Amino acid sequence: MTPAPPVTPTTKTPLVTTQAAHDAAPSTEFSTSTTPSSSSSSASSFSTSSTAPQLPASCGLQVTAPAGIVRLDARPGVDCSVAFARPLGEVVSVHVLQHNMECSAGDYAMVLERLSWRRLCEGSRNTTLSSRTNNLVVRLRAAGGRRGLRVAFAARRARRPQHRECDVQLTGIKGRIGAPQAVAGGGGGVVATQPCRAYINVPPQRRIVLRAMVTSGAGRGAEQDGACDGHVVVRDMETLKAVPVCGPRPLVWKSSGSRAEIEFHGRLGKQTSSFIALYRAIDPGAPLSGT
Structure with a gap:
């Protein structure tokens, strides 16, 4: 931390x-x-x-x-x-x-x-x-x-909401996250310059373990500049460090604080690309195994 x-x-x-x-x-x-x-x-x-x-x-x-x-x-x-x-x-x-x-x-x-x-x-x-x-x-x-x-x-x-209609908020010690199903933008896909986000907030003094899978049929997902078709960015809001994930690949990730965000880019939610994840709050010194 x-x-x-x-x-x-x-x-x-x-x-x-x-x-x-x-x-x-x-x-x-x-x-x-x-x-x-x-x-x-x-x-x-x-x-x-x-x-x-x-x-x-x-x-x-x-x-x-x-x-x-x-x-x-x-x-x-x-x-x-x-x-x-x-x-x-x-x-x-x-x-x-x-x-x-x-x-x-x-x-x-x-x-x-x-x-x-x-x-x-x-x-x-x-x-x-x-x-x-x-x-x-x-x-x-x-x-x-x-x-x-x-x-x-x-x-x-709020007088001026700071979120988009496709954003979601998750709280508590565990939950499930999927790609946005309906997003404003051309063709119903996530607009790369204005990504949808999933905000994860767990009790303070605890950490977030995320187990996710991105599947992508684009096939051209070289992780260059953190961008490719149908990808996500997992961001640790304690350090602001980001991990781009282009599929298909699994991800096991642990935060350094109690706050994290997932950004959805490209065409996630389409038949060719999808994302699913489970998160759980753990104590700072708890091992990843068994979570």
Whole structure:
């Protein structure tokens, strides 16, 4: 797993956006409000009363509920992460209610989205962060002792959806993936410049094992520049490393984080080309055999 960025004691942390050649992210991935919740319009939709759903402190939790409050507890050497997973077409907002992080001791929290992250520390109380996509991960790292973070979260319909109609979202510890059946574009095939995607999000602190088979009748699938008829690209969203797969060939692949994407290019879904895969979430140190 890619190590977290070095800790710099500061209370002002700029947004850091990573970019892949296939899909550059905007420079303002998150919208931020640091005004108190009593006067912040972005925080007014959060319910922080005693009747709000209170989720137990549970590192490694994948939350699919539309709203609630969650608590993260971490200690030195043991990070605590919680993932918020919603259907495509929605966005997630988190509002910091309480924390006892100390920047000078090296504590911080990270809020990660598809291609970006933002770091929080002292002065983050009453901060609200809103994603552009349907998945968000909050990670707490403690260096100076036991630390806690309490956040309210809420999902809503996105004003500008970031996905295509042929995209699919998969969550949970296991699932099955097939090629898109119906795609907008010439001839009903996947348009190479705008591939359909399968987004895989498993509980944080776990890894994804993918067993897939691509069959292609094109016969001209030299893997040059990552492109050939009827191929897929498997991308690790922790490192942004991509593996192009042109058929026919099997694939056994393990992620370095809890997020992965599969891009469908060419004519997959046609009678001459197909794709089928099974994925499963495993512990980081678990062997591939038997999964």
